[in-house]
Amino acid sequence: MKQNKKHLLLSPSKESYEEKWGKTISYGSIALIGLVVISIIFFLTGKGLALFFKDHANVWQFLTSSNWEPSHNSFGALPMIVTSFVVTLLAGLIAAPFALIIALAINEIFPKWFGKILQPIIELLVGVPSVVYGFAGLILVTPVLRSIFGGSGFGILAAVVVLFMMILPTMVSMMVDSLRATPKTFRTASYGLGATRWQTLHMVVIPSAKGGLLTAIVFGMTRAFGEALAVQMVIGNAALMPQNLMSPAATLTSVLTTGMGNTIMGTSANDALWSLAFVLLVMSLVFNILIKLINKKRG
Incomplete structure (x- = not known):
């Protein structure tokens, strides 16, 4: 009898067995994700530096020349x-106040039932493919800019408007969650x-x-900086130093998508x-580090 009790105490329970497998799967997934990220960084670093080591291009000229x-x-x-x-800074500066106003209205001003209807619509806009925004900019934004400012309508301002429409739902959704995390007390x-x-709102909630x-x-600015297809459709794709908001230009992503093939x-x-x-x-990593620093300071 005592041996049976001792055997039951020493044998692992079903819960501990499942917990062990759960930890193993979690650690394996984390290791796999880390391996993929490290592989991408090493691959892009090797390919990106080949121009300077293999082709002997000048780094300073690459970063400062406009040709x-x-x-x-x-x-x-x-x-x-x-x-x-x-393009990223303008889109972010324009979208930020609009996003804050909408988030405050949903969380603090509108009735609860209206906010419950509006927030899912905004979250649905977050998942709209970028090609849809690019097509909307091509059909709606560029003709309006062409009629107002003249020219072709393609340029930096068109890209800013399209990116504004893209990142606004993302900012609103995250700001609503942040405002709701503020204690009601x-x-x-x-x-x-x-x-x-x-x-x-001004002295308590927002701070x-x-x-x-x-x-x-x-x-939101990180998403705008890395956007390719929507920007490519409306910016004009001219690798020239921008002179004004209506001049055709090209971003890093638009040149990559048009030239890689x-x-x-x-x-x-x-x-x-490459x-x-x-x-x-590198710039995407800088944006991610900024997010980490902001969250660390917040904590």
């Missing part, structure tokens, strides 16, 4: 880098001290959710495109 002619061994990526930052205490709704709001803005693997022109992809990877 992009791969067929003539002239690799100046400055126009694409500048355009990518200009903060609002109650503010109202108890005699503050109005607008004073409570409390500041970290999440900034994360939403940076995340037209070059031969191993040539200098192809290596230059170098652009490496620059894009």
Whole structure:
């Protein structure tokens, strides 16, 4: 009898067996994801630096020259880098206040039933493919800009409008979640001290959710910086230094999508495109580090 009890105590239970397998699967998945990420980084680093080590291109000239002619061994990526930052910053600066106003309205002003209807619609817009936004920009945005400003309608401003439409739902969805995470006791205490709704929003709710709001803005700008297809359809795809908002230009992603299929693997022109992809990877990592720093400060 005692031996049977001892055997039951020493034998692993079903719950501990399932927990062991669950941990094994979780750790294996994490290791697999980490391996994939490290492989991508090493692959893009090797391909991106081939232009400078194999083809002996000048790094400083690559980053500061404005002459992009791969067929003539002239690799100046400055126009694409500048355009990518200009388009991303403008779209983010325009979308951020609109997203904050909509998020505050859904979470703090509108009736609860209306917010429950509106938020799923916004989350549905987050999952709309980028080609749909690009097609909408091609059909709707560029003709309007053409009639107002003249020219072809293709250019930086068209890309900014399309990216604004793309990242606005993402920012709104994340900002709503951040505002809802603010404790209700903060609002109650503010109202108890005699503050109005607008004073409570301005002095209590927004400062409390500041970290999440900034994360939403940076995340939206990260999506805008890496967008390719929608921007390619409306920006004009001219690898030139932008002169104004209506001038055709090209971003890092638009040059990659248009040029990668037209070059031969191993040539200098192809290596230059991989170098652009490496620059894009570095900037994406910078955006992710900013998000981590904001969340760390928030914590």
